[in-house]
Amino acid sequence: MKFKVLSTAKHCTKSNISNQWLSEYLMSCEMQEVEIKDADLVFVVTCGVVKEQIEKSKKIVGEILQIIKDDAKVIFTGCVTPSGLGITDDTFVYLSPNNITNIKELLGLEKEFLLENYSGRLSINNQNKPIRSGGENPVVAEALAAKSGFAICVARGCLGQCTYCNVKKSIGSLKSYSLETIVSLFKKSYGHDIALITADDLGCWGQDLGCNIIDLLTALVDVDTNARMYLQEFNPQWLLKYENGILELLRKYPNKFSMLSVPIQSGCEHTLKAMGRKYALDKVEGLIRKIKVVAPNVKILSTLFVGFPGESESDYLESLDYFRHVNADAVWVSPYSDMESLPCFNYEDKVTEPEICQRVELAMSYLKGAYR
Numbered sequence: 001m002k003f004k005v006l007s008t009a010k011h012c013t014k015s016n017i018s019n020q021w022l023s024e025y026l027m028s029c030e031m032q033e034v035e036i037k038d039a040d041l042v043f044v045v046t047c048g049v050v051k052e053q054i055e056k057s058k059k060i061v062g063e064i065l066q067i068i069k070d071d072a073k074v075i076f077t078g079c080v081t082p083s084g085l086g087i088t089d090d091t092f093v094y095l096s097p098n099n100i101t102n103i104k105e106l107l108g109l110e111k112e113f114l115l116e117n118y119s120g121r122l123s124i125n126n127q128n129k130p131i132r133s134g135g136e137n138p139v140v141a142e143a144l145a146a147k148s149g150f151a152i153c154v155a156r157g158c159l160g161q162c163t164y165c166n167v168k169k170s171i172g173s174l175k176s177y178s179l180e181t182i183v184s185l186f187k188k189s190y191g192h193d194i195a196l197i198t199a200d201d202l203g204c205w206g207q208d209l210g211c212n213i214i215d216l217l218t219a220l221v222d223v224d225t226n227a228r229m230y231l232q233e234f235n236p237q238w239l240l241k242y243e244n245g246i247l248e249l250l251r252k253y254p255n256k257f258s259m260l261s262v263p264i265q266s267g268c269e270h271t272l273k274a275m276g277r278k279y280a281l282d283k284v285e286g287l288i289r290k291i292k293v294v295a296p297n298v299k300i301l302s303t304l305f306v307g308f309p310g311e312s313e314s315d316y317l318e319s320l321d322y323f324r325h326v327n328a329d330a331v332w333v334s335p336y337s338d339m340e341s342l343p344c345f346n347y348e349d350k351v352t353e354p355e356i357c358q359r360v361e362l363a364m365s366y367l368k369g370a371y372r
Contacts, residue, residue, distance in 0.1 A: 001031045004039040006064065008057035008078070009047030013198055013232065015078060017153045018045050018097060021118055022077075025103065029111050036067050041107075046078035046085065048166045050337035058085050075106070079170045084341070098156035098175035115177060116184045120150045150192040150227055152185050153177075154216065158201035160235070163276040163343040164308065164336070167200045174201070174208050179216055186223050194258055195227035202231060203238020213238060214245035221253045228258035236262055236279045243287055250295035257295065262288070263303040267322025268315040271308050274347065285326050292327055302328040304370075306363055307336040307356030309347035316359055323367055330369035335360050 005022045007015045022043050023033060036042065044061060048054045057080055068074065076082050077095045095106060104113045155176040158168055189195040197220070199205060206212045213234075220229065239246060239262060250257060264284060266272050272281070288300055304323055306316070323331055335356045338345055351359075364370040 001040050002034045002038055003031050003041040003043070004034060004036050005043040005045065006036065006060075007045040007047070008060045009045075009049075009053060012047050012049070013151060013196060014097070014153050014156075014200070015045045015047055017151055017198075018077060018100065020121070021100065021115070022103070024118060025111075025113050028117065029109050036064060037069070039068065040072055042068055042072050042074045044074065044076050044078075046076060046080040048078075048080035048084060048170060048339075050334075051339050052337060054080055054084065054339070061085050061087070079166055081170060084170065096156075097171050098173075100156075115181050118185060120152060120185055120188045149194050149196060150189040151196040151198065152182060153198050154182050154202065155199040155205045159204045159207060160201060161276045163274065163347075164305070166339065166342065169341060171200065174204055176205050176207070176209050178209065179206070179211065179219055182216060183219050183223065186220050186225065189223075189227040190225040192225075192227040194230050195225070196230045196232060198232040200233065201238070202234045203242070204235075212242065214242050214249070217245075217249055221249060221256045229256060230259040230261070231257070232261045234260060234262055236264055236284045237277075239287060240279055240283055243290075247290055247294055250291060250298060254295040254297060257298045259299040259301060260291070261301045262328070264323075264326070265303055265305045266308065266311075267304070267319035267326070268311070271305075271311050271315050271319065274310050274344070275305070275308060276343075281322060285322070288327050299329040300327070301330045301332070302326070303332045303334060304363060304367075305334055305336055306359045307351040309336070309344055309351070310349045311336075311351055312349075320363060320366055323363075328369070331363075331367050333360055333363045333367070333370050 003026050005019050005026075007019050009015050027033060031041070042064065044064060046057045046061070048057065075093045075095055077097055077100060081094045082089070082092045093106070095103065101113050101115070103109075104111065155174060157172045157174045159174050160168065186195065203213050205216055262284070264281070265275060265277055267281060269281060272279075291298065291300065302323070304319065336351070338350070
């Protein structure tokens with residue numbers, strides 16, 4: 001059988017990992033990867049992180065459906081279901097990312113789908129480089145300049161209740177991959193500069209398995225590899241919950257870690273509450289300062305959402321002031337994106353698009369290391 005795996009979001013690490021998982025597995029089943037027009041089986045990995053990305057996915061999927069063979073089997077996976085893309089044809093199949101290991105049964109194949117067989121290679125330099133006003137963000141550029149990258153997605157889904165996020169709605173609740181599987185994969189990172197450890201919500205890894213993220217990181221630092229870990233999407237509530245364990249690991253093994261991504265999202269308590277984010281900003285700031293003391297070479301990345309419904313001018317300025325002093329090395333500034341399927345769509349006092357754009361530009365010029 002001939003196949004093709006496509007992504008509607010090349011910038012998304014988790015989508016790229018899914019692409020590679022699927023491609024490597026299908027090739028191991030003696031299938032041949034070909035051009036779209038010649039494929040008998042087409043996998044489409046979608047992205048719906050913001051409204052603009054959903055619209056982009058719709059456009060790309062429309063183009064794909066015009067090219068494929070009439071009898072080609074199309075399977076969607078990723079953050080957006082076929083119905084979310086406006087597709088009503090029930091002949092298309094959707095495979096949730098947290099059920100991707102069910103591909104064997106879905107296709108009726110004999111070979112088991114084992115994550116341990118995944119190579120882990122990821123071409124970091126092929127990721128879309130985030131550009132800031134005046135050039136590349138130097139912290140992110142450091143990661144992108146790595147000679148070789150390695151990536152593991154350790155879980156899909158999450159346990160959060162964020163009012164603006166599409167992940168739980170489309171992917172579902174948390175599904176962690178086993179510690180043994182992840183350690184087996186991580187051993188393949190030897191010879192790489194950076195090992196990206198990612199998930200939709202990294203900090204909650206293991207909550208469904210009776211263990212936790214400290215158990216995982218403790219096992220990973222014992223692996224003989226020269227790759228430094230970049231911990232991506234480590235939400236603040238989990239960082240605070242496991243503060244002592246994180247600080248101890250960073251103190252004992254500072255050279256095992258490269259970067260830590262902590263998506264704070266807003267520096268205003270009022271806005272955080274509306275977002276459904278449950279953590280105290282002063283405690284997050286204090287913990288980041290502690291991290292900088294025990295592991296000064298570990299870069300801290302964060303994210304700032306601008307223009308969330310109900311965010312007043314004073315809320316926005318309060319948020320800017322917080323991020324100015326939080327001591328992160330880089331801040332990704334993202335404009336709020338309104339999506340009908342999410343709870344915050346019905347919130348009142350929405351910020352106009354022109355005002356959101358102005359706030360984004362101000363934030364990027366005001367904050368150290370800001371990029372978009």
